Amino acid sequence: MSIAMVTAATVMGTAAGCSEGDSAAAPASNADGTTAVTVGAVSNGAATETTISVPQVAAIRAELPKEVLDGGALTIGIGALPAGSAPLAFVGTDQKTLTGSEPDLGRLVAGVLGLRAEITNATWDNLFVGIDSGRSDVGFSNVTVTEARKDKYDFASYRKDNLAFEVLESSSWNFDGNPDSLAGKTVSVSSGTNQEKILLEWRQQLQAKGKTFTVKYFPDSSAVALALQSGKIDTYFGPNPSIAYHIRQTASTPKPTRDAGTYSGAGQTLQGLIAATTKKGSGLVKPLADALNYLISNGQYSKWLAAWNLSNESVTSSQINPPGLPRTNS
Incomplete structure (x- = not known):
């Protein structure tokens, strides 16, 4: 992740887990098993608000580790404290919803997995502490794949860096x-x-x-x-x-x-990639990659990118642990 030229939006909240509750971005589960995610909710013009429906995909859901499946929730870590950066992650105009491209993609992936999305917000350093400790199942927080990070984490790529x-x-x-x-x-x-x-x-x-x-x-x-x-x-x-x-x-x-x-961002010889980040060996990386590939194949992914004006960072597939920035550059 690079230092960005951003208009900072103050992010409210703590590093502790927080349920979607009745926030504007809370996905709505329908009787037919689909989840409707409002992408770009309360984003103050940073996105084109778009409702995207995703079905629960039984074959991908079956790949989840038993403890995640039994818990019924995907705990998504965001490293946006103390000040969020639009369009990635920031507090919306309702002063409570963590909106942005990253939490929105996490909500879409949770829908494919048939899980409730629970968003946790932390500082950048505490994002990784949360993954290490198991407080967060996965980080969707503009994390660049690097060879050094692959020592501790598994990655499912979803956007060009x-x-x-x-x-x-x-x-x-x-x-x-x-x-x-x-x-x-x-x-x-x-x-x-x-x-x-x-x-x-x-x-x-x-x-x-x-x-x-x-x-x-x-x-x-x-x-x-x-x-x-x-x-x-x-x-x-x-x-x-x-x-x-x-x-x-x-x-x-x-x-x-x-x-x-x-x-x-990785230079001339390597396309840098942003990826969902999980604790190495947690068993989550394959279902995450499969859920991302489902969204890519079925059009929800392109709608998500377009809503946030990030279509020029699209990938054709989610890769598990792709080549990352070398240790001398990461």
């Missing part, structure tokens, strides 16, 4: 994967991030060819947005989800922005 370039909608520039296209541009990036590391490496490569581009830093996301609107920078390079969120925010403004191209 992408970086993106944001430009004004009026700009004709696009990033085609070749750093040479940045020559002569002024680019903003957040200091101390993975994307800064990649960007500075590209600048070194260009300088060896007698070319260069300018890198500018700003104190926060609002300053970056103003710099882009005023023409002080040509583009901002940051995490794709936060850029997707900002693009949605600017859509009805005088100077809307757009995505000018993506790049793997």
Whole structure:
């Protein structure tokens, strides 16, 4: 997970487990065994609110460990405290619902498994403590697969870990994967991030060819947005989800922005992946991957991504423990 340019939304709650209860996003179980999940509930425009129905799939449910099946709930860990990041996980306009792309996908997966979704919220570090201790069955929290993490956890991938370039909608520039296209541009990036590391490496490569581009830093996301609107920078390079969120925010403004191209957060030789995270050997990773693949094959997955403006991070299948960021880069 990279440091994002985000508009922070205060996340209420504690690290303790909390039931969906009567929150706006609580899935509704129907008499025919389907679950209706309201994706993007109370998201204040961060998503297009969409109701997605998923059936309980008996063959996948039968793969669950007995203790999870008997408990009747999938406890989903989110690492969004103290401040959530739209569009991934944040408190909605009702001041109680944990909304966002990550908890929504967890609710959809729970529906396929025929389980009640119970969302727990924690700090990033305590997300993993919760998985280690068994307080959470699985983390849906923008966790990047790394080789080091695979020592302790099993992963079922569900989204590309992408970086993106944001430009004004009026700009004709696009990033085609070749750093040479940045020559002569002024680019903003957040200091101390993975994307800064990649960007500075590209600048070194260009300088060896007698070319260069300018890198500018700003104190926060609002300053970056103003710099882009005023023409002080040509583009901002940051995490794709936060850029997707900002693009949605600017859509009805005088100077809307757009995505000018993506790049793997793992670099040129590996597509980084975001994955559901479970304790190694818990027996949950296969039913989770199978549930995700059911959603991918039957269209609910694409509707979920589209609702959150994240279709450019779609994968064709969920992989169990796919190649992760190498130990030297994770």
